[in-house]
Amino acid sequence: MMNIEHLPTIAPKVLFSIGSFDITVTMFSAMVVTVFLILFAVVVRVVFVPRWNADLKHTSGFRMLVEWSVGLFDKNSRDMTENYAGAVGAIYFGCSAFIMFGILIELFGLRSPMSDLNCNIILGMITFFAIFIIGFMKKRTRRLTHYGAIIPLVTDCVVPFSMALRLFGSVFSGYLIMDIVYQTALKNILPVVLDPLFTLFHALMQAYIFMFLSMNFINEAIE
Numbered sequence: 001m002m003n004i005e006h007l008p009t010i011a012p013k014v015l016f017s018i019g020s021f022d023i024t025v026t027m028f029s030a031m032v033v034t035v036f037l038i039l040f041a042v043v044v045r046v047v048f049v050p051r052w053n054a055d056l057k058h059t060s061g062f063r064m065l066v067e068w069s070v071g072l073f074d075k076n077s078r079d080m081t082e083n084y085a086g087a088v089g090a091i092y093f094g095c096s097a098f099i100m101f102g103i104l105i106e107l108f109g110l111r112s113p114m115s116d117l118n119c120n121i122i123l124g125m126i127t128f129f130a131i132f133i134i135g136f137m138k139k140r141t142r143r144l145t146h147y148g149a150i151i152p153l154v155t156d157c158v159v160p161f162s163m164a165l166r167l168f169g170s171v172f173s174g175y176l177i178m179d180i181v182y183q184t185a186l187k188n189i190l191p192v193v194l195d196p197l198f199t200l201f202h203a204l205m206q207a208y209i210f211m212f213l214s215m216n217f218i219n220e221a222i223e
Contacts (some may be wrong), residue, residue: 010172012116033102033113064213069093073211080219084134091130092214095123096207103171103203106178107196114171114206117164124160124167127214131156135221139173144198159217166205 012024032050044066052063077089106145113119178198 009156010117012025012111023133025111026113026119029102029105030113030119032110033098033105037097037101076211076215080204080215081134082222084137084218084222088130088134088215091126092211095126095214096211097102099123099167099210100203100207103174103206104199106199112171112175114167120164120168120171121160123210124162124164125215127163128156128160130214131159131217132222134218138222163210163213167210170206171202174198186206 012026014022014024015028042169048063048066052058073089073096074085074094077092079084079086099114102119106112
């Protein structure tokens with residue numbers, strides 16, 4: 001029988017406090033993911049990239065995965081954001097990597113940063129500022145007159161919150177479903193099969209959707 005009292009709450013649990021500042025489980029997870037991504041990027045750039053440049057014919061599964069991932073974001077950003085592809089591709093490669101590994105961290109028993117609405121609002125704000133800045137760089141004063149009508153103004157202001165709520169709802173519901181699975185009669189069998197497959201698929205899907213939606217919004221701003 002499922003114990004409702006042990007279901008996760010929307011508000012993340014506080015791990016400890018520094019004065020009046022609370023450190024929650026999702027903040028800790030976000031820091032772990034951020035440190036991991038920084039270290040991973042440094043190792044790839046310092047150790048692997050020089051080797052790959054020295055021997056262009058040598059291939060490996062890891063090299064193909066890295067080049068395919070970078071190429072995916074580069075192609076989408078060039079197709080949808082024109083001359084701003086360099087910056088946009090890099091920004092959303094980082095955001096999508098954070099989202100993907102932020103969800104995969106659930107496999108290690110930690111709560112995903114994306115199950116915290118605050119984290120998702122920050123990601124949504126990145127897209128909001130990208131829309132505003134790139135739109136202004138492309139159209140200058142014409143972009144400002146775009147906000148003369150109330151509907152475009154409201155539409156752009158709603159973007160970060162709509163993206164944040166979509167990502168939060170998807171990740172938290174997945175987190176809740178897996179928590180329920182762990183409380184079923186087959187808790188020693190089902191999670192072994194479902195957890196890795198479900199979490200991996202969910203992580204890849206949410207990272208790609210966030211990137212695709214963001215670039216679509218930027219594309220609309222520069223058209």
